[in-house]
Amino acid sequence: MHIFGAQILMMKRYFLEFAYNGSRFHGFQRQPQQMSVQQKIEEALSTVLRQEIQIVGCGRTDTGVHALQYFAHFDAQGELPQRIPFRLNSLLGADFAVYRLLAVEAEAHARYDACSRAYVYQLSLRPDPFRQETAFHFPRAQMLDPQKMQAAAALLLDYEAFFPFCKTNSDVKHYGCQLSRSEWDFSDPYLWRYEVQSNRFLRGMIRLIVGACLNVGLGKLSLAELKAAMDQQKALKRAYSVPPQGLFLKDIQYPYIQEDLPSL
Structure with missing residues (x-):
């Protein structure tokens, strides 16, 4: 808390829910001399709230990876102005969409309290000029x-x-x-989607899983070889990490946040 005259301004914690297109950012985490999602959000919040704000995100997405849903927490002093999501959207531009600002308990943590996360990876089976930033075109799809x-x-x-x-x-x-989900959706003949849900993920995990599935689908890696690597917990001989642009973080779940909670 801080004292200005006789007034005491309490620090309060908030969750910010937003989405972003990661194509023009060097991942979520701040990077020296490179624009990151974290830096962009912190600058916008500091401008709107007129105080220096630092955020803690629910995860670290890599360069070029997107988020359909993302949560970050921050602490701020005093009463907040109205219509913060609207003000942030006007500052952040078309690569972001801020949905909600939620008041939470002082101990709430955007990263450690998340009990489930999901990702989707989009694989384009034909060239598509409108999906260059959001799907990976695989030329050997046939x-x-x-x-x-x-x-x-x-x-x-x-x-x-x-x-x-x-x-x-x-x-x-x-x-x-x-893992509670790991499956492919082949219902769209031109855009296949891999969806996976878990309590946590390792660095680069989904892109390596998608690459392994592609190698199995091409016959470069057998199911027996994949099973042996998992049984023995050893590296795959033909490890393949697919490009980042097809990957989206989504569906982050917390025990104390519901979808119908209104924004401040």
Whole structure:
């Protein structure tokens, strides 16, 4: 708290819900001499609230990765002005959409309190000038076997450790993840989608999983080889990380936040 004359201004914690197109940003986390999502949001909040604001995000998306839903928490002093989401949207531009500002308990944490997260990866089966930033065009799509790809995705649900799908040089302390969904949606003949949900994810995990599914679908990696790597928790011989532009973070869940909670 701070004292101005006889007035005491209390620090309060808030969650900000927003979405972003990550194409023009060097990931979520602040980077020296590179524009990040975190820097853009912090600058806009500091301008609107007229105080220096620092945010803590629900995860670290890589360069070029998008978020259909994202939560970040921050602390601010005193009473906040009205219509903050509207004001932020006017400052942030077309790459962002701010949806809600929510008051939360002082101990609430955007990263550590998230009990579930989901990602979707979009694979374009034909060139599409309108999806260059939001899908990966795979030129050998006609050679893929969807049944094998689905089997590879389903196989991962039998495991709780994912060393084969962790980016090298990661500082992760353990490889445990509790997947509750891992499946492909082939209903659109031109845009296939891989969807995965878990309590947590490793660095680069989804892009490596999608790459493994593609290699299985091409016959470059057998299901038996994939199973052996998972059983033994060893690196895949043909590891392939797909490009970032097809990846979206979404559906972050907290035990104390409901979809129908109104914005401040």
